[in-house]
Amino acid sequence: MAAGKLFITFRRSPIPTPRFPSDTMAKILVVDDDANIREVVCFALHKAGYETCTAADGREAISRFHSERPALVVLDILMPEMDGTEVCRLLRADLRAPQVPIIFVSSKDDEVDRIVGLELGGDDYLSKPFSPRELVARVRAILRRSAAAAHSSGAVPRLRHGRLSLDAEQYKAFWDEQELVLTLTEFGILRTLIERPGKVCSRDHLMNQAYELHRIVSDRTIDSHVRRVRGKFASLGADPVETMHGVGYKLGPCT
Numbered sequence: 440m441a442a443g444k445l446f447i448t449f450r451r452s453p454i455p456t457p458r459f460p461s462d463t464m465a466k467i468l469v470v471d472d473d474a475n476i477r478e479v480v481c482f483a484l485h486k487a488g489y490e491t492c493t494a495a496d497g498r499e500a501i502s503r504f505h506s507e508r509p510a511l512v513v514l515d516i517l518m519p520e521m522d523g524t525e526v527c528r529l530l531r532a533d534l535r536a537p538q539v540p541i542i543f544v545s546s547k548d549d550e551v552d553r554i555v556g557l558e559l560g561g562d563d564y565l566s567k568p569f570s571p572r573e574l575v576a577r578v579r580a581i582l583r584r585s586a587a588a589a590h591s592s593g594a595v596p597r598l599r600h601g602r603l604s605l606d607a608e609q610y611k612a613f614w615d616e617q618e619l620v621l622t623l624t625e626f627g628i629l630r631t632l633i634e635r636p637g638k639v640c641s642r643d644h645l646m647n648q649a650y651e652l653h654r655i656v657s658d659r660t661i662d663s664h665v666r667r668v669r670g671k672f673a674s675l676g677a678d679p680v681e682t683m684h685g686v687g688y689k690l691g692p693c694t
Contacts, residue, residue, distance in 0.1 A: 465582050466490040468509035470500040470526065472518045480513060483571035484578065497521025501529060511578060516545040516556065524559055531560040540581045540623055544569065557663040562624050584623045600636045601693025603679055605629065619671045624649055628664055632680065632690040641687040
């Protein structure tokens with residue numbers, strides 16, 4: 440039922456096909472056990488100027504990821520063999536591809552599932568049935584940021600605050616020159632905080648700055664991303680992000 444609805448919605452609302460040099464012809468891995476959804480998503484991405492490859496289950500997704508080296512993964516959560524959350528966990532643990540963006544899709548519109556997906560390292564989450572137009576917009580927004588990092592000239596000086604520094608052109612974060620591997624969304628949140636050191640950023644402000652599409656996300660979504668950032672700092676013995684209960688977050692002195 441959901442797959443049929445998705446297909447009909449797309450056919451009645453064709454996706455515009457403007458091309459952007461920074462991300463055209465990027466390869467997207469589409470992982471879903473529903474062949475109809477794979478077909479519709481791939482068609483939408485092709486119309487927008489992207490290449491695609493597909494996988495029907497989690498184990499095939501891992502194999503295709505290593506053989507195809509995609510720029511982004513659209514990943515279903517509920518699948519046979521290996522579910523999407525386990526696929527995400529394995530990809531995030533792969534040091535050869537820690538930054539590859541992942542967009543989760545799921546027929547479960549439960550906030551708990553969304554939070555779990557984001558805390559595992561997903562960059563975005565869509566509930567089925569979703570609009571192919573919206574999926575393409577989110578893919579494009581994420582790949583624009585990836586392209587900016589890949590084509591950086593390195594001329595812009597780092598943002599620095601105490602022991603923390605950010606390379607805003609290459610999307611890299613460092614604590615005492617030790618690099619932290621962050622997703623694009625996590626980097627966007629940290630960059631927003633370092634631009635206002637010592638000042639409180641509300642969750643709404645973090646959402647508007649870190650999400651290029653400026654869509655509405657819940658407070659718990661922002662909290663999930665911040666928890667992941669904190670966990671990565673904790674591995675280096677640092678804890679620079681401070682919680683202002685009922686308000687938001689701020690960057691501490693980083694000493």
